[in-house]
Amino acid sequence: MEPRLILEQSQKLIMTPELRQAITVLTLPALELTNYIQEQMEENSVLELPDGTVEPDLPQNEDGNRDLKELFADSSDLGIGSGVRLEKNENVFEPVVVQHSSLQDYLKFQLHIIKLTAQQSRIGEYIIENIDQEGYLTVELAEMAEMLKVSQGEVEELLSIIKSFDPVGVGASNLSECLKLQLDPSDPRYEILLEMLEHHLDDIASNRLAVVAKALKLSIKEIQDLVSVIKTLDPKPGLEYAEEKTAVYIMPDVVIERVGTEYVVLVNDTTVPRLNINSYYRKIVQGDVHSDESVRKFVEGKLNSALWLIKSIEQRRFTLFKVASVVAEYQKEFLDKGVAFLVPLTLKEVAEKVGVHESTVSRAVNNKYVQTPRGTFSWKFFFASGIGTDKGEATSANWVKKMIQDLVSEENETRPLSDQKLTDLLTEKGLQISRRTVAKYREELGIPSSSRRKRY
Secondary structure (H helix, E strand, O other): OOOOOOOOOOOOOOOOHHHHHHHHHHHOOHHHHHHHHHHHHHHOOOEEOOOOEEOOOOOEOOOOOEOHHHHHHHOOOOOOOOOEEOOOOOOOOOOOEOOOOOHHHHHHHHHHOOOOOHHHHHHHHHHHHOEOOOOEEOOOHHHHHHHHOOOHHHHHHHHHHHOOOOOOOOOEOOHHHHHHHOOOOOOOOHHHHHHHHHHOHHHHHOOOHHHHHHHHOOOHHHHHHHHHHHOOOOOOHHHHHOOOOOOOEOOOOEEEEEEOOEEEEEEOOOOOOOOEEOHHHHHHHHOOOOOOHHHHHHHHHHHHHHHHHHHHHHHHHHHHHHHHHHHHHHOHHHHHHOHHHOOOOOHHHHHHHHOOOHHHHHHHHOOOEEEEOOEEEEHHHHHOOEEEEOOOOEEEHHHHHHHHHHHHHOOOOOOOOOHHHHHHHHHHOOEOOOHHHHHHHHHHOOOOOHHHHOOO
């Protein structure tokens, strides 16, 4: 063994800034892409919004670099086609934002319409600030009294007032108290409901009604009726007024519309600005404006950077179009007839059809939505795994979940279907599915186990 130098050739992928930017642009949804473009325009003064025309792409030299002088020989800017007017009658898909009121603001509003002293208002506001978004008090009374330098009795007095506010149940320290605040004292069953919430809440949650019936010396049927009343109460009353830190927009990045018997794919990029090159910097590259060689090279670098961004945006649009076209082709029966005809589909199948890598398809559909005649769905909805059938075919997991949901909705509540029974029924329908998979799908649907669904 001895140290020595060896020369060898190898190929490897270099993650250049341009490639990283192209990946970022492909991954971003339309609204986030708009914000990203605005940031790029602030960093690169060469970029500007068009004045109504779009221009031709940049030609390349033999070495693969863009020939900027050749590009500007006809006094045009960067874009798609020289002298072509932008269409103004594009379909605009308006995002819908749902805004929620702040729970604390709502409680303070109710506090301030009551005639209170300045001291009481201060205590009340402090209590409200320590109520979480679910409506529960997160600090002990003694601790609040110590922090405010007041007696615990004064804090209790204001807390009892706040507990009478809307939404009912707010200000409680635990689930049992929250539910008890929501009971109607005029209800003849009020006392027995209080006892159930005080001593048997865990048994009720586990549907151990026989235990509760024995302890309260009532029939299981009577306990079942009382539990039905308890289930109408809200365990998290504050969530209705919970404050959202940011407005959540859902805008489809792709729209699939039906035209006759066919489906047309539209890439929804109406919010994405069309970019051009500033004419002043164009003149610097052409030599029409006197400048130092260093300035011209600097501008050329910025122009190449701007070109790559525009190319990345166009490539994103083209990739989304191709992926959506392939998915629409595979899922035509779903678009025609509904979720029962959704076929299993993988990223690999779409990637092979489009002619790109599987990771490219994954980035193209990540965190994006598609609007179809059947509704608006996340792209992941169309890439559901498949369940085999006795005919050697496959059906989508989404359809299997719907079948489970339908079976549970039609079951006899006194004899609910167990996971094994659901498995047997699905097997009779020709599906090859295990009990463990059925249990997993049932949990994903938020359906309790058969022991918790049973009614007496």
